[in-house]
Amino acid sequence: MKLTLWTYEGPTHVGAMRVATGMQGLHYVLHAPQGDTYADLLFTMIERRNARPPVTYTTFQARDLGGDTANLFKDACREAYARFQPEAMIVGASCTAELIQDDPGGLAEAIGLPIPVIALDLPSYQRKENFGADETFFQICRALAKPVARTAAISCNLLGATGLGFRHRDDVAEITTLLGQMGVAVNVCAPMGARPSDIARMGAAHFNVLLYPETGEAAARWCEKTHGQPYTRTIPIGVQATRDFLAEVAGLTGLSPRIDETRLRQPWWSASVDSTYLTGKRVFLFGDATHVMAAARIARDEIGFDVVGMGCYNREQARPMRTAAKSYGLEALITDDYLEVEDAIAALAPELILGTQMERHIAKRLGIPCAVISAPVHVQDFPARYSPQMGFEGANVIFDTWIHPLVMGLEEHLLTMFREDFEFHDAAGASHHGGHAQALAPQEVAQPAPLPEPLVAAEPAEASGGDIFASKNGQEAPSAEVIWLSEAERELRKIPFFVRGKAKRNTEKFAADKGLTRISIDTLYEAKAHYAR
Amino acid sequence: MNAPAPVKGCRDVPVLKQRGQREVFCGLTGIIWLHRKMQDAFFLVVGSRTCAHLLQSAAGVMIFAEPRFGTAILEEKDLAGLADANTELDREVARLLSRRPDIRQLFLVGSCPSEVIKLDLARAAERLSAMHAPAVRVYNYSGSGIETTFTQGEDACLAAMVPALPVTDARELLLVGALPDVVEDQALALLAAMGIGPVRCLPARRAAALTGVGPNTVFALTQPFLGDTHAALVRRGATHIAAPFPFGEEGTTLWLRAVADAFGVSDAVFEAVTAAPRARARRAVAAHAATLTGKSVFFFPDSQMEPCLARFLTRECGMTALEVGTPYLHTGLLGPDLDLLAEGPVISEGQDVDLQLDRVRSLRPDLTVCGLGLANPLEAEGLTTKWAIELVFTPVHFYEQAGDLAGLFSRPLRRKALLHREAAE
Numbered sequence: 026m027k028l029t030l031w032t033y034e035g036p037t038h039v040g041a042m043r044v045a046t047g048m049q050g051l052h053y054v055l056h057a058p059q060g061d062t063y064a065d066l067l068f069t070m071i072e073r074r075n076a077r078p079p080v081t082y083t084t085f086q087a088r089d090l091g092g093d094t095a096n097l098f099k100d101a102c103r104e105a106y107a108r109f110q111p112e113a114m115i116v117g118a119s120c121t122a123e124l125i126q127d128d129p130g131g132l133a134e135a136i137g138l139p140i141p142v143i144a145l146d147l148p149s150y151q152r153k154e155n156f157g158a159d160e161t162f163f164q165i166c167r168a169l170a171k172p173v174a175r176t177a178a179i180s181c182n183l184l185g186a187t188g189l190g191f192r193h194r195d196d197v198a199e200i201t202t203l204l205g206q207m208g209v210a211v212n213v214c215a216p217m218g219a220r221p222s223d224i225a226r227m228g229a230a231h232f233n234v235l236l237y238p239e240t241g242e243a244a245a246r247w248c249e250k251t252h253g254q255p256y257t258r259t260i261p262i263g264v265q266a267t268r269d270f271l272a273e274v275a276g277l278t279g280l281s282p283r284i285d286e287t288r289l290r291q292p293w294w295s296a297s298v299d300s301t302y303l304t305g306k307r308v309f310l311f312g313d314a315t316h317v318m319a320a321a322r323i324a325r326d327e328i329g330f331d332v333v334g335m336g337c338y339n340r341e342q343a344r345p346m347r348t349a350a351k352s353y354g355l356e357a358l359i360t361d362d363y364l365e366v367e368d369a370i371a372a373l374a375p376e377l378i379l380g381t382q383m384e385r386h387i388a389k390r391l392g393i394p395c396a397v398i399s400a401p402v403h404v405q406d407f408p409a410r411y412s413p414q415m416g417f418e419g420a421n422v423i424f425d426t427w428i429h430p431l432v433m434g435l436e437e438h439l440l441t442m443f444r445e446d447f448e449f450h451d452a453a454g455a456s457h458h459g460g461h462a463q464a465l466a467p468q469e470v471a472q473p474a475p476l477p478e479p480l481v482a483a484e485p486a487e488a489s490g491g492d493i494f495a496s497k498n499g500q501e502a503p504s505a506e507v508i509w510l511s512e513a514e515r516e517l518r519k520i521p522f523f524v525r526g527k528a529k530r531n532t533e534k535f536a537a538d539k540g541l542t543r544i545s546i547d548t549l550y551e552a553k554a555h556y557a558r
Numbered sequence: 559m560n561a562p563a564p565v566k567g568c569r570d571v572p573v574l575k576q577r578g579q580r581e582v583f584c585g586l587t588g589i590i591w592l593h594r595k596m597q598d599a600f601f602l603v604v605g606s607r608t609c610a611h612l613l614q615s616a617a618g619v620m621i622f623a624e625p626r627f628g629t630a631i632l633e634e635k636d637l638a639g640l641a642d643a644n645t646e647l648d649r650e651v652a653r654l655l656s657r658r659p660d661i662r663q664l665f666l667v668g669s670c671p672s673e674v675i676k677l678d679l680a681r682a683a684e685r686l687s688a689m690h691a692p693a694v695r696v697y698n699y700s701g702s703g704i705e706t707t708f709t710q711g712e713d714a715c716l717a718a719m720v721p722a723l724p725v726t727d728a729r730e731l732l733l734v735g736a737l738p739d740v741v742e743d744q745a746l747a748l749l750a751a752m753g754i755g756p757v758r759c760l761p762a763r764r765a766a767a768l769t770g771v772g773p774n775t776v777f778a779l780t781q782p783f784l785g786d787t788h789a790a791l792v793r794r795g796a797t798h799i800a801a802p803f804p805f806g807e808e809g810t811t812l813w814l815r816a817v818a819d820a821f822g823v824s825d826a827v828f829e830a831v832t833a834a835p836r837a838r839a840r841r842a843v844a845a846h847a848a849t850l851t852g853k854s855v856f857f858f859p860d861s862q863m864e865p866c867l868a869r870f871l872t873r874e875c876g877m878t879a880l881e882v883g884t885p886y887l888h889t890g891l892l893g894p895d896l897d898l899l900a901e902g903p904v905i906s907e908g909q910d911v912d913l914q915l916d917r918v919r920s921l922r923p924d925l926t927v928c929g930l931g932l933a934n935p936l937e938a939e940g941l942t943t944k945w946a947i948e949l950v951f952t953p954v955h956f957y958e959q960a961g962d963l964a965g966l967f968s969r970p971l972r973r974k975a976l977l978h979r980e981a982a983e
C-alpha cells in the first residue's frame with residue numbers, strides 16, 4: 026500500500042480512454058463498477074469535448090457480483106455495437122473488474138461481432154495512464170494495420186497524439202504544416218483523429234513521426250519492425266530541436282530541410298537586449314520526460330537559463346531522462362510523489378519552475394514564478410487560441426509563456442533599488458500580475474471555503490497551507506543551528522523576495538561551512554561575495 | 559407562488575426502473591465535503607489508483623487546501639496476501655497519525671477493489687481503534703461504486719458513526735446531514751428563536767462535539783439521501799420527524815413547522831420567527847421565477863435530491879417537470895415531498911443512460927439537470943443544462959439560500975438568452 030494524495034497519472038484504463046476518445050469510429054467497452062464513469066468528465070470538462078467519450082461502462086454493482094457479470098459485459102458489447110455501429114471495438118477491464126476475473130477479450134469474441142474486437146490487458150495495479158495509452162494504441166495498430174503499398178508521394182504518419190494530451194491538437198497542426206512545407210504529406214495521424222479504417226492504411230506511409238514517445242513509442246517500434254517504417258527520434262519542441270527534426274526528416278526522405286522561418290520570432294526575442302536579464306536565471310523542470318528534456322534544451326541553449334534541477338514522473342522514460350540530466354551536470358529526479366518534488370524545489374530555491382499543474386500549486390505555495398510545460402494540466406491549459414509547443418510557432422508560444430511569469434528586467438532593477446517602496450513590498454509580486462506572489466514562509470493561509478469549489482472550476486481560488494504530511498515549509502534544516510542576528514535579518518529583508526530564498530540559503534550554508542553559529546551583516550555580504558558568479 | 563397541494567401527488571405513481579449503464583459518481587465523492595465539515599477527521603480510502611484519481615478529479619483545487627483525505631493504493635503484493643495488506647494498512651495508518659496528531663477521527667473508506675478482495679475494513683477499524691485509542695477513533699464505511707452512489711457516501715459515513723454514539727436519555731433535537739457551516743448556523747438560529755433546544759448536529763464539526771442518542775432523541779434530516787443513517791438512528795430508539803426537505807421557502811417552512819410541532823411551539827411564535835425570512839425568501843425566489851416560469855425541466859439521476867428540487871421548481875418557480883430521475887427512491891423519506899409534487903412527470907429510479915438520453919432528446923426540455931460527463935455534450939446538441947454536482951457543493955438549504963437555489967437554475971437559461979441575443983435580433 027502506498028498513501029497517495031495526488032497522482033501525476035491516472036489508471037491504465039484512462040490511458041485507453043485517451044486513445045479511444047482521440048479516435049473516431051472506435052468504441053471502448055470497459056468492464057467497470059458504476060462510479061468509474063467519473064473519467065468522462067476529464068474529457069467533457071477539461072478538454073471541453075462536445076460529445077460523450079465513446080466508452081460504454083458495464084457499471085456493475087454489488088448485487089451483480091455473485092451473479093453474472095460476464096453476461097452483463099456481453100450485453101454491454103452487443104448494445105454498444107448496435108447503438109454506435111463502430112468500425113472496431115476495444116474491450117478491457119478497470120482495476121475492479123481485473124479482480125473479478127471475467128475475461129473481456131474472450132467474452133467479446135464469444136458473441137461474434139462482425140467487427141474487429143481488440144482485447145486490452147492493462148495491469149492496473151502495476152502500470153499507469155501513459156502505459157495504458159501506449160499499449161492500447163500499439164494493440165490497435167497490431168490488430169488493424171495491414172501491409173499496404175507505399176503512397177506514390179512521400180508521406181508519413183504522425184504517431185502519439187491522443188485525447189487529453191497537452192497541446193496535442195495544435196502540435197499536430199503545426200507539424201503537419203512544417204512537413205507540408207518540406208513536401209511531406211501526412212498519411213494518417215493517430216490515434217488523434219484516425220478511424221480504424223485509417224489505421225488499416227498506416228502501412229502506406231514512408232516513415233513515422235513519433236510525436237510523443239509516452240503514448241506512441243510501442244506502435245512506432247512495431248511499425249518499424251513490421252512495416253519497415255523508420256521513425257523520427259527528435260521531438261520538435263524548441264527551435265534547435267525543430268531544425269534537427271527537419272534535418273532528420275530530410276535524412277529519411279532526401280528532401281531539403283530548409284523551410285520558411287519568417288514567422289519564427291523566438292530567436293530574436295531571446296537575443297534582444299530586453300532579454301539579457303534572463304541570463305543565468307535558475308530554473309527547475311518537472312513533468313513527463315519528453316517535455317522536460319525538450320524544455321531543458323530550450324532553457325539552456327535558447328533562452329540562457331541555468332537548469333538547476335530536472336526530473337519526470339513517468340518511470341518508462343527514466344533512462345533517457347537520466348542521460349539527459351547528466352548532460353546538464355544534474356541527477357534526474359524520477360518520482361511520482363509530489364512531496365519529493367516539492368522538497369527538491371524548496372531545497373534548490375529556483376527562480377522559475379517549469380512543470381505540471383502540480384508544480385503550479387507548489388510554486389504558488391513557495392512564491393516562485395511558474396509556467397506549465399507538461400500534462401497533467403487543467404482546463405486553462407486547453408486553450409481556445411492556437412498554442413502549439415512544437416515547431417516554430419511552438420517556440421514563439423513557449424517564449425511568451427515562460428517569460429510571462431517572471432518579473433520584468435527593469436522592474437527587477439527598480440525592486441532592488443527601491444526595495445522599501447510601498448508598492449514594491451514583498452507580497453506585491455510582479456506588477457503585471459495583479460500581485461499575488463507570496464513571501465517565503467507562507468504560513469498565512471487563505472481560509473479554505475467551508476464546502477469545496479465546484480468540480481473543474483476555472484482558476485483555483487488561492488488555497489494553500491500545510492498538507493497531510495506536515496509540510497516541510499518553514500523548517501529548513503540549516504536555520505535550526507544558525508541564528509540570524511536581527512540587523513542581518515533586516516538586511517536580508519531588503520533583498521528582493523524573488524532572490525531572497527537563495528540568498529538566505531546560501532548564507533546559511535556559508536555560515537555552516539565556516540562553523541559560524543551567528544549570521545551578521547558581514548556574514549551575509551561575505552557569503553554574497555563567495556557565491557558571486 | 560406556492561401552489562396548493564396537488565390532489566394527487568407522486569407518492570404512489572408507478573416508478574420507471576431501468577437497469578443499464580449508470581453515469582454517476584461513487585460514494586467516495588462524499589469525502590470531498592465531509593472532510594471539510596468534520597475538522598478533525600481524516601478519510602483514508604483503501605482502494606486503487608482509480609479511486610485516487612477520482613478523488614483528485616472531483617476535488618480539483620482542494621488537493622492543496624490542506625486536505626484531510628488520501629488513498630492507500632493497493633499494490634500487487636496486497637492483492638496476493640490479505641494478511642500483508644492488513645500489516646501494510648496498520649503501518650500506513652500509524653505513519654499518517656504520527657504526522658497528523660490533530661486527527662481525532664479516522665475513517666477507513668472501502669472501495670470497489672477493497673470490497674471485491676474482501677479486505678475486512680470493519681475489523682481493521684476495530685483493531686486500529688484499539689491501537690490508537692483514546693486519541694483517535696477509527697470508523698469504517700464503504701464508498702465503493704458497487705454499493706453506493708454519490709451522496710450515499712455521506713449516508714454510509716454517518717450511519718457508521720451512529721452505533722458508536724454514547725447513550726443519552728436527554729430530549730434533544732438532532733439535525734442530521736452535513737450542511738455548510740453558514741447554513742447550519744442559520745438553522746440553529748431559527749430553532750433557537752423558537753425556543754427549541756438543545757440541538758445537536760450529526761456530523762459535528764469536531765469529534766468532541768459529538769452527540770449522544772437514545773429513546774428521547776428526536777431527529778430531523780436535512781438531506782434526502784440519509785436512508786441508512788435514518789435506519790441506524792431508529793434502531794437506537796430515536797424518533798424521526800417526517801417532513802419535506804428544507805429547500806425553498808415552502809420546504810423550509812414545512813420542515814420547520816414539523817420540528818416546531820414536535821416541540822410544541824405555538825403558531826404565534828412560529829409566525830413571529832419565520833414571517834420575515836419567509837417574505838425574504840419569496841422575494842428572492844420571485845426574482846428568478848420570472849426566468850423559470852413556464853419552462854420544462856428534466857432531471858438525470860445524481861444525488862437523490864431530485865424529487866425535492868423538482869418540488870421546489872414546480873411549486874415555487876412555476877416550472878414543469880418532465881422526468882425526475884434519482885439513483886434511489888426512498889419513498890419513506892421522500893413521501894412528504896412526493897405528496898407535494900403534482901402528478902405528471904415520469905419518476906425514474908436507476909438508469910440506462912443511453913435510453914434516458916433518447917428520452918431527453920425527444921422531449922427537448924428547456925433545462926436538463928445532469929452530471930458533468932453529459933452536460934457539455936448535451937449543450938452541443940442545443941439543450942440547456944444545469945450541472946447537478948453544484949447543487950451538492952453550494953449552500954442551497956433554508957430561507958436565505960432559496961433565492962440562490964433558484965438562481966442556480968435560472969442562470970443557464972439567462973446565459974443562453976444573453977449569448978443568443980444577436981441571433982434573435
Ligand code: SF4
Binds near residue numbers: 059608609671
Ligand atoms: S467506482 Fe469503485 S473503483 Fe471506481 S473510484 Fe469509486 S470506489 Fe474506486
Ligand code: SF4
Binds near residue numbers: 382404480482485619
Ligand atoms: S480548478 Fe483545479 S480542478 Fe479545475 S482546472 Fe484548475 S486546478 Fe484543475
